[in-house]
Amino acid sequence: MGAPPYAADPGPSPQPARPAEGEASDAIALRALASRRASSVTASQVTRALDRWLVPVSGIAALVLAWEAAAWSGRWTAEQLPGPIAVLGAGAQILADGTLFVHVGASLARFLVAYALAGTLGVTLGLVFGWRERLWRAFDPVVQLLRPVSPIAWFPLAVLWLGIGDVPAIAIIFLASFFPALLSTVAAVRRVDPLLLRIARNFGSSERDIVLKVVVPAAFPQVAVGLHIALGAAWVYLVAGEMLGARSGLGFLVMDARNFLRTDLLLFAVLVIGVVGLALDKAIGAAERRIYRAWGAVPAPGDVT
Amino acid sequence: MKQARIVLRSVEKRFATRSGTTVALAAVDLEIRGGEFVCLVGPSGCGKSTLLNILAGFDFPSRGSVEIDGAIVDGPQRRVVTLFQSYGLFPWRSVLRNVEYGLEVSGVPRRQRRDQAMQCLDLVGLSSFAEHHPHELSGGMQQRIALARALAVDPECILMDEPFGALDAITRIKLQEELARIWEEKRKTIICVTHDIEESVFLADRILVMATNPGRVKTVIPVPLPRPRSRTSPEFDELRRRVYAELELVHDSKPDFEI
Ligand SMILES: Nc1ncnc2c1ncn2[C@@H]1O[C@H](COP(=O)(O)OP(=O)(O)OP(=O)(O)O)[C@@H](O)[C@H]1O
Ligand SMILES: [Mg+2]
Numbered sequence: 001m002g003a004p005p006y007a008a009d010p011g012p013s014p015q016p017a018r019p020a021e022g023e024a025s026d027a028i029a030l031r032a033l034a035s036r037r038a039s040s041v042t043a044s045q046v047t048r049a050l051d052r053w054l055v056p057v058s059g060i061a062a063l064v065l066a067w068e069a070a071a072w073s074g075r076w077t078a079e080q081l082p083g084p085i086a087v088l089g090a091g092a093q094i095l096a097d098g099t100l101f102v103h104v105g106a107s108l109a110r111f112l113v114a115y116a117l118a119g120t121l122g123v124t125l126g127l128v129f130g131w132r133e134r135l136w137r138a139f140d141p142v143v144q145l146l147r148p149v150s151p152i153a154w155f156p157l158a159v160l161w162l163g164i165g166d167v168p169a170i171a172i173i174f175l176a177s178f179f180p181a182l183l184s185t186v187a188a189v190r191r192v193d194p195l196l197l198r199i200a201r202n203f204g205s206s207e208r209d210i211v212l213k214v215v216v217p218a219a220f221p222q223v224a225v226g227l228h229i230a231l232g233a234a235w236v237y238l239v240a241g242e243m244l245g246a247r248s249g250l251g252f253l254v255m256d257a258r259n260f261l262r263t264d265l266l267l268f269a270v271l272v273i274g275v276v277g278l279a280l281d282k283a284i285g286a287a288e289r290r291i292y293r294a295w296g297a298v299p300a301p302g303d304v305t
Numbered sequence: 306m307k308q309a310r311i312v313l314r315s316v317e318k319r320f321a322t323r324s325g326t327t328v329a330l331a332a333v334d335l336e337i338r339g340g341e342f343v344c345l346v347g348p349s350g351c352g353k354s355t356l357l358n359i360l361a362g363f364d365f366p367s368r369g370s371v372e373i374d375g376a377i378v379d380g381p382q383r384r385v386v387t388l389f390q391s392y393g394l395f396p397w398r399s400v401l402r403n404v405e406y407g408l409e410v411s412g413v414p415r416r417q418r419r420d421q422a423m424q425c426l427d428l429v430g431l432s433s434f435a436e437h438h439p440h441e442l443s444g445g446m447q448q449r450i451a452l453a454r455a456l457a458v459d460p461e462c463i464l465m466d467e468p469f470g471a472l473d474a475i476t477r478i479k480l481q482e483e484l485a486r487i488w489e490e491k492r493k494t495i496i497c498v499t500h501d502i503e504e505s506v507f508l509a510d511r512i513l514v515m516a517t518n519p520g521r522v523k524t525v526i527p528v529p530l531p532r533p534r535s536r537t538s539p540e541f542d543e544l545r546r547r548v549y550a551e552l553e554l555v556h557d558s559k560p561d562f563e564i
Contacts, residue, residue, distance in 0.1 A: 193393075195389060195391060195393045196393060196395065198363060198381075198387075198393075199387075199389075199393045200406075200410075201363075201380075201381045202361065202381045202382075202383070202385075202386055202387055203383055203386070203406060203407035203410055203411070203458060204381070204382065204383040204407075204410060204411060205410040206410070209410045213406075213409075213410070214395070217395070217397045217398075218395075218397070220397075294397070295396060295397045
């Protein structure tokens with residue numbers, strides 16, 4: 001998006017070769033079409049595609065090369081730092097026996113439960129607090145006090161109160177994503193253009209209508225940004241949360257690999273955590289852009305391609 | 306169709322500020338007939354917006370009273386709709402759904418509000434843009450949508466605070482003509498704040514010239530020109546000259562020097 005669709009310069013296109021006698025006419029048409037397509041891919045398009053894909057991929061390639069070089073350097077043993085091939089081998093193993101899917105599935109399930117809870121509660125409370133100025137003045141200090149505390153600081157208490165397994169993991173993820181959702185919603189509601197509220201009142205809207213038909217849609221794009229941030233935070237703390245005695249999930253996979261000194265598996269788990277996190281981020285980013293487009297006037301922040 | 310008759314009795318408005326109190330309006334007495342078109346002109350800070358806000362029920366007088374059709378104004382109401390300089394369309398709603406808004410929140414059934422909104426869009430000549438979003442339209446079109454949204458609830462009175470202030474000269478003239486036509490058709494009571502003196506002469510039955518410190522209505526200039534008005538007639542010019550004079554923007558006295 002963003003860049004205007006430049007009309008492709010057709011360039012000098014060679015005439016399609018004369019078809020052999022008796023060739024079916026639709027085959028001729030097809031071939032003509034194919035040659036037209038081919039000739040419309042110009043040099044500038046090729047460089048742009050290369051630019052678009054090659055540049056980001058080259059960063060990853062550099063990382064893999066550095067990793068391979070470090071593994072070969074002899075500074076660390078193969079047990080300490082396995083190379084990319086060994087790690088992919090370990091990955092292929094748990095991919096083949098299906099355990100990878102079990103762990104990814106378990107992590108995604110916990111993540112979704114905690115994130116949905118945090119998002120729903122954060123946005124709902126954010127709407128109430130943002131709309132009711134005095135209520136927010138009462139609770140703002142509480143939030144300011146709790147927000148800077150890292151979810152990790154709650155670990156001992158989470159285990160003490162919630163035991164081990166799914167529940168403390170979900171609680172930790174919830175804590176990590178609740179505050180961004182809450183705070184961005186409060187800010188979004190407070191920043192709704194007062195002119196729109198005035199107009200809504202002018203038309204005799206009930207308070208319910210003002211909130212549902214004006215405040216919520218007006219705040220929505222900024223709430224979406226908050227939910228995006230909350231998603232990132234949730235995924236970061238997922239792994240930490242799963243170290244609290246969960247018997248499955250990517251965090252468990254990391255702990256398990258460590259216990260058995262399987263650094264190849266451990267590194268593979270780290271890779272999977274990164275890839276799934278990236279995929280989730282891309283998915284919500286796409287959803288966000290759709291929201292912005294539906295909202296029309298507001299251009300998406302960071303919507304540059 | 307009913308039109309509002311507006312009565313202001315010694316309306317005063319003071320604002321407490323850090324440097325003391327500002328008298329935004331001092332003892333404004335005013336009567337506006339139903340169906341009348343009144344323009345407010347005056348220097349910046351003379352209380353035009355303050356007066357309009359009080360009429361709209363967004364603000365309240367410090368002293369005195371405002372009655373519309375015999376009822377004291379005690380808050381915003383659907384029968385007195387305000388248009389703002391920055392349009393205030395809901396960006397997430399299509400043009401049609403913007404125009405429907407007032408009907409929607411007063412519980413008009415979908416089919417009926419759709420029809421009514423389409424009629425109002427027709428009136429401002431934008432029914433073909435019903436499914437567009439506001440950001441796809443020019444400023445002039447957006448203000449016409451806002452006008453259609455106001456007309457859709459069939460108000461008795463429309464208040465306008467520099468409605469065309471953000472538009473270029475040509476668009477502004479087109480919209481003035483459109484507004485004059487719609488007003489003649491609907492005969493709503495309209496009170497319009499403007500900085501454009503020609504606009505006030507073109508539109509108003511009466512021009513209220515306000516003065517500052519304290520904010521007050523200084524002079525009332527009736528505009529007895531027949532409609533549709535021609536901006537180039539000598540009578541038009543004469544009235545325009547009078548408004549300039551009342552605003553102390555022309556100097557009739559001879560210059561101190563001789564050529
Ligand atoms: N909420 C407020 N608090 C304090 N002072 C105010 C407030 N609103 C208006 N005033 C003051 O009241 C006076 C009148 O303001 P108002 O906005 O009505 O002027 P105006 O005639 O609409 O001016 P303009 O042509 O610039 O829009 C000004 O001196 C302004 O500073
Ligand atoms: Mg003003």
